[in-house]
Amino acid sequence: MAERASDRLLRMLGMITYLDRHAGVPVEEIAEQFGVTADQVLSDIDTLWVTGTPGYFPHDLIDFDAASYEQGVVRLTESRGMTRPLRLGAREAVALLAALRALDSSLRPALDAEQSAVLSSALDKLTTAAGDAAAALDVRLGLDAAPEVATAVATALRNGRRLHLRYVDASDVTTERDVDPLRLVTDDERSYLLAWCRLVDGERLFRVDRILAAQVLDAPVADHTVAPDAAEFQPGPDGELVTLHLRSSARWVAESTPVEAVRNLDDGSFEVDLRVLRPAWLRHLVLQVADEVLDVRPARVATEVAAAARAALAAYGPLADEEG
Amino acid sequence: MPPAIPPAERLLNLVIALVNTSGRMTKEQVRASVAGYQDAPSDDAFERMFERDKDTLRELGIPVLTVTDAGHGDDIGYRIDAEQYALAPLDLTAGELGVLAMAAQVWQDQSLRADTSRALTKLRAVGAAPQSTDLVAGLAPRVRSGGGAIGPLLDAVQARQVVRFVYRAANTGEVRERTVEPWKLLARRGGWLLVGRDRERDAPRSFRLSRVEGTVRLVGAPGAFEPPPAEELASALHPWEERPERVATLAVLPERAGAARARAVPAPDDAPDVRSDPRLAAVLAHRDVVHVPFRLDWELAEELVGYGDAVVVLDPPSVRHAVLHLLRTAATLDRTTVGGGTDG
Numbered sequence: 001m002a003e004r005a006s007d008r009l010l011r012m013l014g015m016i017t018y019l020d021r022h023a024g025v026p027v028e029e030i031a032e033q034f035g036v037t038a039d040q041v042l043s044d045i046d047t048l049w050v051t052g053t054p055g056y057f058p059h060d061l062i063d064f065d066a067a068s069y070e071q072g073v074v075r076l077t078e079s080r081g082m083t084r085p086l087r088l089g090a091r092e093a094v095a096l097l098a099a100l101r102a103l104d105s106s107l108r109p110a111l112d113a114e115q116s117a118v119l120s121s122a123l124d125k126l127t128t129a130a131g132d133a134a135a136a137l138d139v140r141l142g143l144d145a146a147p148e149v150a151t152a153v154a155t156a157l158r159n160g161r162r163l164h165l166r167y168v169d170a171s172d173v174t175t176e177r178d179v180d181p182l183r184l185v186t187d188d189e190r191s192y193l194l195a196w197c198r199l200v201d202g203e204r205l206f207r208v209d210r211i212l213a214a215q216v217l218d219a220p221v222a223d224h225t226v227a228p229d230a231a232e233f234q235p236g237p238d239g240e241l242v243t244l245h246l247r248s249s250a251r252w253v254a255e256s257t258p259v260e261a262v263r264n265l266d267d268g269s270f271e272v273d274l275r276v277l278r279p280a281w282l283r284h285l286v287l288q289v290a291d292e293v294l295d296v297r298p299a300r301v302a303t304e305v306a307a308a309a310r311a312a313l314a315a316y317g318p319l320a321d322e323e324g
Numbered sequence: 325m326p327p328a329i330p331p332a333e334r335l336l337n338l339v340i341a342l343v344n345t346s347g348r349m350t351k352e353q354v355r356a357s358v359a360g361y362q363d364a365p366s367d368d369a370f371e372r373m374f375e376r377d378k379d380t381l382r383e384l385g386i387p388v389l390t391v392t393d394a395g396h397g398d399d400i401g402y403r404i405d406a407e408q409y410a411l412a413p414l415d416l417t418a419g420e421l422g423v424l425a426m427a428a429q430v431w432q433d434q435s436l437r438a439d440t441s442r443a444l445t446k447l448r449a450v451g452a453a454p455q456s457t458d459l460v461a462g463l464a465p466r467v468r469s470g471g472g473a474i475g476p477l478l479d480a481v482q483a484r485q486v487v488r489f490v491y492r493a494a495n496t497g498e499v500r501e502r503t504v505e506p507w508k509l510l511a512r513r514g515g516w517l518l519v520g521r522d523r524e525r526d527a528p529r530s531f532r533l534s535r536v537e538g539t540v541r542l543v544g545a546p547g548a549f550e551p552p553p554a555e556e557l558a559s560a561l562h563p564w565e566e567r568p569e570r571v572a573t574l575a576v577l578p579e580r581a582g583a584a585r586a587r588a589v590p591a592p593d594d595a596p597d598v599r600s601d602p603r604l605a606a607v608l609a610h611r612d613v614v615h616v617p618f619r620l621d622w623e624l625a626e627e628l629v630g631y632g633d634a635v636v637v638l639d640p641p642s643v644r645h646a647v648l649h650l651l652r653t654a655a656t657l658d659r660t661t662v663g664g665g666t667d668g
């Protein structure tokens with residue numbers, strides 16, 4: 001997709017400011033600074049060179065040192081008064097600040113002292129720059145990993161190393177496996193590690209709060225082709241179809257569980273269809289929303305959940321009878 | 325015929341002209357002298373081009389000021405006040421810029437991404453020269469934001485502008501249009517929230533963005549309401565504040581509840597002495613005592629109930645009662661549900 005004119009304008013104005021503050025900068029360095037290709041920088045400089053104040057005689061134009069430019073080094077000699085950096089718009093400042101806070105709240109445990117200090121100072125400076133606008137948005141997304149796990153995952157991602165994980169799944173079964181970490185994915189609810197799992201030879205999402213232990217291995221990660229939607233849960237075609245009819249107050253089930261279909265009913269209640277691969281996962285879900293369950297199909301699910309609940313009540317023994 | 329001047333170049337010429345003009349430039353002067361506008365084939369085309377360019381510049385934070393000349397009646401001129409658009413002095417180290425570049429990748433939402441990348445471009449202009457940074461991509465969390473509602477809501481909070489949207493209430497399931505004075509947006513585990521005053525109820529309310537149906541519309545003029553008194557805002561935000569951490573005491577079957585065990589802590593000083601309680605002897609006979617930190621009763625109860633008989637909550641009583649309540653309800657599910665009325 002072609003770049004928007006406004007984005008290019010912003011970068012060209014930014015370049016004047018930057019080049020005014022840094023005398024003689026190699027093209028490649030400018031490219032790195034603004035996150036574009038060297039060719040794009042050359043094209044931007046060529047455009048800057050022919051812009052200026054009306055009249056457009058040589059003395060009206062933004063100008064660079066031609067001899068230096070031949071050597072691939074950009075030296076600004078005339079800025080036409082355009083050196084002031086641009087103020088951040090309220091929404092720009094808030095969006096970036098919120099992202100920084102999200103980073104802070106999810107990544108902080110994974111950083112060493114030096115990185116942590118850099119993050120803090122960036123946060124301070126941006127909060128000041130955003131001014132009053134900073135108050136519009138309040139972000140607190142915790143990375144729910146144990147600190148040692150967070151550190152190991154961060155180190156492996158940074159250095160491109162394989163990880164050995166001890167992982168407990170939703171059925172409370174613990175496994176050991178080697179994975180090639182790809183990235184962290186945080187949604188509204190939780191944080192996941194997207195990784196290539198060598199046990200199943202495919203990409204998998206691991207809930208970081210279920211990673212019991214993580215060890216950084218010496219082996220480097222291998223190259224893997226990952227589907228673009230790998231970070232999304234896809235309810236597969238396999239598994240038993242189970243329908244829950246729930247009261248409205250259990251709406252979060254439809255919002256945070258990979259459901260196949262949701263039907264809103266006139267009385268405010270709703271039905272969700274789920275594909276269930278692991279009975280333990282379904283049992284957990286139904287126990288959690290027991291208060292809100294109006295019906296379950298097939299009926300066998302209710303029988304199993306009720307049996308599990310009675311077994312649990314029995315385990316409480318006298319503690320269960322304590323209150324009426 | 326010379327090749328047409330690209331829009332970015334025309335915009336740049338306009339900015340430079342309006343910053344450098346001694347007093348102001350009229351539309352006619354812009355059309356006649358600023359490179360790029362001569363391409364407009366008609367008066368109408370020029371008008372549209374100029375209006376669009378002014379909007380673009382305003383969006384980028386470079387407001388074009390309108391200046392009327394007392395001597396010339398309705399003769400309107402334009403200029404840009406460089407002081408007004410300037411960023412307050414801000415120097416960023418290469419490391420800080422690296423962190424910001426990483427933050428710019430956080431949002432998966434298109435409109436928030438556009439905003440963050442613009443902010444980043446502006447900050448790169450004042451940042452130190454790049455150097456390799458330790459904080460690299462892949463480490464950055466990607467956050468799925470609350471859909472298309474965030475952009476308009478941020479604008480509305482900023483401008484103190486009233487918003488209107490269709491909302492599905494959680495407790496009743498009722499779907500109704502709400503008119504809200506937006507105060508603040510919160511991102512929390514569990515979703516995005518808008519806190520503001522519901523105009524119909526004339527009371528503070530919280531709205532989950534995931535339950536907003538359709539688009540959020542801004543209605544009326546900016547500055548339509550006063551910011552809430554600090555006390556009222558604080559009490560509206562109170563439910564979303566983080567609760568102090570407490571520690572629960574659990575009796576867990578061997579090898580079970582791995583995720584809960586993973587975050588176990590040593591017994592705190594004020595933990596109940598469960599081993600010497602004779603009533604608990606039977607419960608503890610084949611179980612480990614595990615101490616787990618938590619903040620919300622219901623959150624921990626919902627997690628632990630899923631382990632069934634593998635976990636018995638010993639303390640605090642509030643969490644135990646919450647789990648027992650869920651278990652008692654669930655224990656009757658085979659009688660209270662009918663399995664779709666077919667085979668119950």
